[in-house]
Amino acid sequence: MDNTSLQPLSNNQVTLLKQTFRIVDTDRLAMRFYSSLFAEHPEVKALFPDDLTILSTKIVSVFELVAYSFVETKAGEFNLQTEVLRPLQHLGELHTKKGVVHDYYPSANALLLRSIQEESGTSFTSEMETAWKLALNHLTVAMLSKHSHSDSPFETMRDSFQHIRSLLFKT
Amino acid sequence: MKAIIIDDEPESIHLLEVLLGKIAPGVELVATCTTPREAIEKIKTLQPDIVFLDVHMPELTGFELLQQTVKDFGIIVMSNTAKHALQALKVGAIDYLLKPVQLHDLKLAIEKVSARKTDHSQQLEMLMNYFKPQQPKVRRIALTASDHLVFVETNDILYCESDSNYTTFFLAKGDKVVISKTLKDVEELLERDDFFRIHASYLINMKHVSKFTRGDAGYVVMSNNQHLTVSRKRKDEFFEKFSRL
Numbered sequence: 427m428d429n430t431s432l433q434p435l436s437n438n439q440v441t442l443l444k445q446t447f448r449i450v451d452t453d454r455l456a457m458r459f460y461s462s463l464f465a466e467h468p469e470v471k472a473l474f475p476d477d478l479t480i481l482s483t484k485i486v487s488v489f490e491l492v493a494y495s496f497v498e499t500k501a502g503e504f505n506l507q508t509e510v511l512r513p514l515q516h517l518g519e520l521h522t523k524k525g526v527v528h529d530y531y532p533s534a535n536a537l538l539l540r541s542i543q544e545e546s547g548t549s550f551t552s553e554m555e556t557a558w559k560l561a562l563n564h565l566t567v568a569m570l571s572k573h574s575h576s577d578s579p580f581e582t583m584r585d586s587f588q589h590i591r592s593l594l595f596k597t
Numbered sequence: 598m599k600a601i602i603i604d605d606e607p608e609s610i611h612l613l614e615v616l617l618g619k620i621a622p623g624v625e626l627v628a629t630c631t632t633p634r635e636a637i638e639k640i641k642t643l644q645p646d647i648v649f650l651d652v653h654m655p656e657l658t659g660f661e662l663l664q665q666t667v668k669d670f671g672i673i674v675m676s677n678t679a680k681h682a683l684q685a686l687k688v689g690a691i692d693y694l695l696k697p698v699q700l701h702d703l704k705l706a707i708e709k710v711s712a713r714k715t716d717h718s719q720q721l722e723m724l725m726n727y728f729k730p731q732q733p734k735v736r737r738i739a740l741t742a743s744d745h746l747v748f749v750e751t752n753d754i755l756y757c758e759s760d761s762n763y764t765t766f767f768l769a770k771g772d773k774v775v776i777s778k779t780l781k782d783v784e785e786l787l788e789r790d791d792f793f794r795i796h797a798s799y800l801i802n803m804k805h806v807s808k809f810t811r812g813d814a815g816y817v818v819m820s821n822n823q824h825l826t827v828s829r830k831r832k833d834e835f836f837e838k839f840s841r842l
Contacts, residue, residue, distance in 0.1 A: 447789070453734060461686055471687060476660050478683040484748050487739040491746070494778075494786050509777040513741040 432567055434503035435496055439557035443493035446554065450545040452490075456482035458541040467533065473525050488517065489538070492565050506564050511571070518569030528570055535562040598710065599627045599643060603636040603659065604651035604675065609696060613649060616700055621707045633657035640666045647710045651696075652676040652684075663688050671710035738786060740766060740774045747774055751790045755819050756801040757783050769805070769820070795827040795835055809839050 435443075460478055464471050475481060492514075496504040506514075539558055543550045600617070604610050610629045617624050627643045630636035633656050640648065648670050650659040657665075659674065660681075674685040675694045685693045692706035740747045753769045759780035766774040776783075784792070784800050791803040795817060808818040815827040815835075827835055 444785070452736070457683065457686070460683065464687065474687065476684055476687060477681075478687065479680060482683060483735055483737040484739070487737045487748060488746070490786070491739040491741070494782065507777065510741050512744045513739075513746045516745045 432505070432564060433560055434499070434505050435557060435560050435564075436502060437498070437504065439553070439560065440493070440496045440504050442551075442554045442557040443496070443561055446542060446546065446558070447490055447493065449549045450542065452486040453482065455541055455545045456486050458545060459485070459538055462537045462541060463534065466537070467530075470530065488514075488565075492561055496561070496564075506568060511568050514565065514568035515571050518571070521569065531566045531570065535559075535566065538562065598624050598646040600624045600647045600649065601627060601636065601639055601643065601645045602629045602649045603633070603654070603662070604629075604649070605631050605654045606651070607631060609651065609675075609698075613698055613703070616698060616703050617707075620700060620704050623711075624707060633659075633662040636662060637665050640670070645670050647671045647673065647707075649673050649675060649694075652681050660684055660688060673706050673710070736790065740776050742774055742776075749774070751787065751802070752804060754787075754792075754802050755805045755821055755823070756799055756825065757787075757792075759798045759800075767821070767823070771821070793835060793838055795825060795831055797828065799825050801825065803838065803842060806839065806842075809836065811836055 456478075460474075460482065491510065492506070495507050495510045497507040499505045539555065539562065542558060543555065546554070602610050602613055604613070610631070614626060614629070617626060624647065627645060628639040630639055633654055639645075650662070650672055652659040652674060653676065654662075663672065672685075672688060672690045673692045673694060674681065674688075674690045675696055675698060677696050679693075679695065682693050691709050692702075694702050694706060736751045737748045738751060740749055749766065749768065755767045755769055757780060758765045758767065760775075762777065762779055763775055764778055764780050764783045766776070768774065778786075780794075780798070780800055784794055787800065792800050793803055794800050801817060801819065805820040806817050807820050807822075809827070810816050810818075811832065815829075815832045816824050817827060817835075818824055
């Protein structure tokens, strides 16, 4: 299975991702996310700095970058643009160095999704939920892919995709 | 309930002492401390049920102090600003009081400690109260710079210049970041901020406009003294926006 097995988004789904940032208060979103994370996984508190103010704006900016970086790779199919893959891989490497293990990603994605839902209120739809699930899968795959020094990050992404997929879709 | 107040300002301690006397007869103030070192010792020996903790203190911040104690007491963080609320969340504070402490807020905080209402939803509710829309927001965007991300405060962006499918960000400190997105994409990303498209090639941060010359060849002068042309068709709209600043 190669990277193309990661389900692409539709144009409408990309629009829904972008719409989220017009609906939610991003400071509150970050607050809700961290609050849920620390409540449900107190063991991860140690991985975070004491002052989360800057980090909370950075985490939102990454989600926003992802939302705004889907490009049409085939007719009607939107995937993350190649230029953001290596920077996201690098971000994943930084997370690994800080002690974030692969198993944390599905939980963090679920908490983020719930936080978006709670902050969006009645504006949150099942279509939006699907769009975000897919987008977060793309983000996770990009962050957990091993860095290749070749010009094609997809080569190593393909190698690690099976493992990441099993993490994302395990029940 | 045994309580300790930790604050380097004696006036603040006195105010809190008076308020506690008025509304919390069940709270016994066993110590007041003006230095973190003294506080660590008192917490260890007196084993309070509740600690009122000022964030800003010399030597150690309130949060650093907590790292040096066994936290088996209710923490009520006090600060002059709301910006430490997230940090309070991380240390498991039961409430967060803005100084000068108000009677009503203090009463609620004591009630929470009494009931040990430390569950997640209440803690979240408490923190959300301090993130009100009127607070000036810092927004960052993540830009891709070849192999890593650069996090930039939108306030620090002077303007963006289009180069076909690429956009160059000119930053307040003189740095430039080139990303692989069109200026139209960037305009969409920054639509919630105070940016204006003055020209097919330029998207500018209105906060960094120093001067606007409205002639046939209209132009703006940015805070770095860069002169940028305003296109004929956008001049009127820009002038209207600029006049409102």
